[in-house]
Ligand code: PEP
């Protein structure tokens with residue numbers, strides 16, 4: 001049989017096996033259901049920078065009604081001179097944040113050699129944009145059977161994205177969450193970091209039963225746009241949001257990673273209130 005799309009396990013035609021609701025496979029992370037009717041809010045710092053920063057943000061996420069804590073201990077940075085993350089120390093901080101708040105942890109894995117280490121701390125692995133095509137990493141992460149957020153590469157089309165998700169599925173891990181995080185188009189960096197491609201949501205829904213979330217922080221690169229981008233994305237019936245948060249009193253230029261796109265807890269609180277009103 002010719003596989004026209006290049007993927008079949010994650011193809012919508014294969015949905016009957018996996019779907020219990022609205023043709024989306026529900027992925028359960030410690031009782032939090034991604035793919036049910038209610039959008040899941042995953043929020044936290046771009047990078048774990050200090051204990052105080054992470055715990056303050058984690059507590060704020062919990063208080064606002066967020067469902068999971070995000071935070072990178074290993075950061076994919078363009079320049080080797082930029083902050084690369086705290087590594088294991090960052091994972092330990094995330095563990096403490098989880099102990100204090102109960103929020104499940106979403107954290108990025110960059111390197112197949114660190115999958116076992118991160119497995120001990122993460123409830124959901126994040127595979128970043130720059131690693132969407134990293135098949136050895138996808139396979140290694142998939143083998144653990146833990147849920148995986150697969151972020152869309154900056155220039156990936158729908159077919160490519162689902163073909164790479166298929167590598168994870170082929171290892172026997174169907175716990176895949178797709179995350180649209182903006183693509184590179186000509187206005188990039190002129191007024192926004194990337195272009196939020198909401199157009200992909202409908203065809204993606206038609207093509208796969210995997211849950212779809214949106215990251216308005218990297219998609220815009222500007223904190224002032226995050227609320228509107230999130231509400232717009234929710235109009236497309238997405239399954240969740242991945243949002244970067246900074247401390248209430250921190251100045252964005254002092255933050256080592258992505259300070260200018262992080263929203264403050266007070267903004268997150270208002271946003272979650274608006275979301276809850278609209279659903
Ligand atoms: C992140 O989530 O902090 C990140 C690095 O995202 P992306 O891979 O989408 O650039």
Ligand code: MN
Nearest residue numbers: 046244257258
């Ligand atoms: Mn970031």
